[in-house]
Amino acid sequence: MGERILMKGNEAIGEAAIKAGCRFFFGYPITPQNELPEYMSRRMPQVDGTFVQAESEIAAINMVYGAAGAGARAMTSSSSPGISLKQEGISYIAGAELPAVIVNIVRGGPGLGGIQPGQGDYFQSVKGGGHGDYRLIVLAPANLQEAVDLVTEAFDLADYYRNPVLILGDGLLGQMMEPVEFKATKLRELPAKEWATNGLRNHGGKTNIINSLVLDPHGLEEHNIRLQEKYARIVEAEQKAEIVDCDDAELAIVAYGSTARIAKTAVTQLRQEGLKVGLIRPISLWPFPVKDFEKVIPTVKSFLTVEMSAGQMVEDVRLTVNGCKPVYFYGRMGGIVPAPEEIAAQVREILGGAK
Amino acid sequence: MILDVIMAGFGGQGVMLMGQLLTYAGMVDNKQVSWMPAYGPEMRGGTANCTVIVSDAPVGSPVVSEPKAVIAMNLPSLDKFEPLVKPGGVLIYNSSLIHRAPTRTDVRLIAIPANEIAAELGNTRVANMVMLGALLAATEAVSTSAVEAALKKALPAHRQDLLPLNLEAIARGRELVK
Known part of the structure; x- marks a missing residue:
């Protein structure tokens, strides 16, 4: 058994992401998830990673889009109203089939609502939230050890299916402390990111384009059919x-x-x-x-x-x-x-x- | 379940830290533990509080509506949490700042003049440790060595010289509970 460390939920999620190889974090402050970007601002420089406090939630999710497109493990976090702002970017990331992890430490709504825990973002998380026929893999931890384990798994699932994964927590999980253990787990063989826009020399001169705009309706329908086939595979394999x-x-x-x-x-x-x-x-x-x-x-x-x-x-x-x-x-x-x-x-x- | 406790006081009385120390000590003792703060605007001015659970089994609800113990560092905390203590439980209150007697007759009442004792020790900021000492004596929830380990961990490297003072404060709190 590894060492048990007493951590706040938000911090444990941050450390789990770093342990999972996340090296890009883009965020914007909002209670009750502030300890997560705060933790990342401290830890990212220590692991040669990048932390940006963006000018807005919309900027942060689009920075995730960019970093994920370049093949990096990237993450953003927010709480309910901030996650609403990110929905356009989330739809783009899902449409462009990029792996990314998004954390929502939910608070009471609607509107600005309050800062105490809530679960009113379920519809937004699992039914859409953004526009178009897309799905997020949505994982809901019930304790901090599970939050750590699911963040690890979220990065793998995201890479495996080239799909954004949402960790749906709430203010209670974000703020409470429990002992956690960071286990080195290898869950599945992950495909190489041959699609990443990280330079021609990494792809034998092949040009990679990441885009969510498909103007030809037939092409867009085909793209949607492929997405739906992927979602069907996820439904078959990833229920938990x-x-x-x-x-x-x-x-x-x-x-x-x-x-x-x-x-x-x-x-x-x-x-x-x-x-x-x-x-x-x-x-x-x-x-x-x-x-x-x-x-x-x-x-x-x-x-x-x-x-x-x-x-x-x-x-x-x-x-x-x-x-x-x-x-x-x-x-x-x-x-x-x-x-x-x-x-x-x-x-x-x-x-x-x-x- | 070994202990569930709500600790409450003004922001600045070290309520959150007191709770974290107990939580950490429970972990050192290989128990299952959780610490849950009341967060938000409550922290500024009103009562700050946290709930700590030390248990043999995995902690289910971190929310407790009938705690076995309450530590009240000030009057608003006593007013708010006195009614919640589980019958047969323990209510420890800071008699330096609380000048009314609790009204419950079905719980163990322990008055601790925490601020006076802390002042005698030369640092009013260890009033929380005096209260923690009283709780440890009243509940035997965690071992003394675990609390010491937790304190060592909680104090930053350049503040380790405060360890004896904090341990003394805990010991003084213990002595008041027979």
Whole structure:
């Protein structure tokens, strides 16, 4: 076992990126993710990397576009309103099929909203956010060790599929401290970046062009078909979820990110009371872990989705459960973090009412 | 679960650091730990607080609505967090700055004149360490050697000379809890 280091979430994500070989970070300040660019501003010079505090979020994402196009591992981070500003660039990066990692430490919205944790950016993350038919791989860690591991994986996934990957955290994960361990893991063989615009001499004189503009509709449709084929491969191969205590569960709570760890405490409490409750925790929000749900749907009698939102992921849960079982929802908004007792009370009410 | 504690005070009373020390010490003791700050405008002027969990099992919710222990460094913190302490838990309050008695009768109440003791030691800034000492004595959550290791880690290289003072402050806090 390696050394356990006590770190803040934002800093742990930064260090994980550096350990993954990220050498370009472009950011712009916004709470509650400020420790991440701050950490990068300190660390990047130590590893011969580049840190730029850009003039805006839009500039930062377009710098990522440039660095990724040149074949570098590049990252940006922000929080909800700042991520909204980046959407144009994210769509371009997805359209140009470039690998990049984007971190959203979500706060309550809409608008400027507040600075406390939220999960109201789910739709934006998994359904589009920017324009056009594109998908981001979206990974939602529930603790800091997982955040570290998923950042490592995010860079590999991005390179492997030539696709931007979004780490969807929230203010709670960004601000809290937990011990983390940086493991050297090699997840998959990665293809050489033969497409990178890093000089003719690196490609035997072949000219590489990176572009997201395709004016010929037939050409653009072909490009879209290729993208959709890639997304289908990702849906097939990259679903990820944690299933806890669902074997005999009457009710499964569905929650992601920090809400999931709070729900886990509720599950422990409810199990001590003798209630048969489990947890499904989507780790990949896109692709949504349909296969994991399929294991649980036949035996579980009902689902309760819990989010720090008005109900966003619950739509994907309903699509997946497809009417087979009732899907309930409980949410808090505006930066209010639900307590385990609140979630437990919802479960008791549902199970009590079912008798 | 070994301990979950909310520590609260004015910004500047060293509440966050106190929490981080306990967290780090728990990690040194090979426990599962988490530290969660209340962040935002609360830090300036009002009450700053953090929640620390030291546990044998992986930490689920870092949010605690009924902590086993509360450390209140000032009156607004006592007002806010006294009602939350779990029955049978412990409420440690800074009697140097808090001149009302807590009203709870179902928790262990420990009054620590932290500012006076820190002043006797020659540095009012170690009032937080006095309170931490009291918490350690009341809960036995982490070992003394782990706290010492955490302090060494927390103090920058050119401030290691403050180690004996901080340890003394922790010891004084401990002595007040029988």
